[in-house]
Amino acid sequence: MSEAPHGAPIKTPGQLIAAIIAGFAVPIVIIILLAYYVDNTTRTGAGTDELSTEQVAARIAPLAQVSVHDANAPRVYKTGEQVYQAVCAACHASGAAGAPKFGNSGDWAPRISQGFDTLVKTALAGKGAMPPRGGTSPDDYSDYEISRAIVYMADHGGANFQDPPQPAPAAAAASTAPASGADAAASAQAAAAAAAIAAIPKESAAPAAGGAGQSADASQAGKALYQQVCQACHAAGVLGAPKFGNKDDWAPRLKDPMDKIYNYALHGKGQMPPKGGSSATDDQVKAAVDYMVSAAK
Structure with missing residues (x-):
């Protein structure tokens, strides 16, 4: 059984001319599109901005920082709001991990009923998921400043506590950390x-x-x-x-x-x-x- 002869795809002069033009035009169009794509793409890679002022400053920045304080200067205590914003808001703003939510009287009512002293002791010693002192150290915030933060949060939850009296200068130095043994x-x-x-x-x-x-x-x-x-x-x-x-x-x-x-x-x-x-x-x-x-x- 004989096979039928295959016919050539180009049978007329017009088809030949079209094939020749397409053979040149298609690669040119592809090259133009690739060039346009590469030129308009944001390239980010290692070393692209390594000599910028910000990058150089970040590389030569010292690992440690020295903070000099005048030991004889009177201590300026943080307000309750400042301590709340810096430490307590991380959990109390949203009520995370069971923390009484700031401004929610329903969350704060059972705590307020325990009294101010109990609230302060709980904050200093920690309870449940809350670490002692909200995860800070006595060098960061004194007992007095922690107490002011308790007053700030409790009063926004329905209490009517007054700020504790500010410690005397001699007592302030001694009250930064509870010592033992x-x-x-x-x-x-x-x-x-x-x-x-x-x-x-x-x-x-x-x-x-x-x-x-x-x-x-x-x-x-x-x-x-x-x-x-x-x-x-x-x-x-x-x-x-x-x-x-x-x-x-x-x-x-x-x-x-x-x-x-x-x-x-x-x-x-x-x-x-x-x-x-x-x-x-x-x-x-x-x-x-x-x-x-x-x-x-």
Whole structure:
């Protein structure tokens, strides 16, 4: 069985001319469209803006930032609204994780009925999904500022609380964090020592101490300075200080010559500041060292 002969697709001169024109025109149109597409497409890739001012500044920015504060400047407390906006709104604005929604009296009524003190304790200690202090630290916001935020939120939920009284300057420093255990004892002793430093005689100087042969005046001066400053740590052995009168604590220290022991007391060692943090004279400090050494022999 024979097959029928295949016919050529181009049978006329017009078809030939059309095929030739299409062979040139179609690739040209495709190239033009690709060029247009590439030119009008926003290209983003590595290195396209790496030399811009913003990118260079971001690369050379330091990892740490230094914030300098004047320790003697009066503290400016945040308002309840400011603390709420910075910390509490993350959950209380929408009522996330079961938090009473801001301005919703139905959510706040059972909390308000517990009283202001209970609300503050809950905020400081945390409850349920809420972390203590809303996830902040005492260095970020004091107890007083947290209390003001409680008043702000509760009052918008139907309460009629008043802002707590602003703490006195001395109390403000002590109330930034609740201390416990050894930290509380150390803080109390440090506060007592700071108060005692102010009472140290500034003008009178005891005669130079000389160990076992120190004079009665030097001994009294050493005892006075010990009671005013040194005992804050040495009476109980706080922060690794050799305990007053404890021979075992003092034995390793007494292996060194007295000049070296004096040098530790005058210039500080470990967590002990120079002169115990006082402004006593060198002779007074040496007399206090002699007084403690005598008690440990």
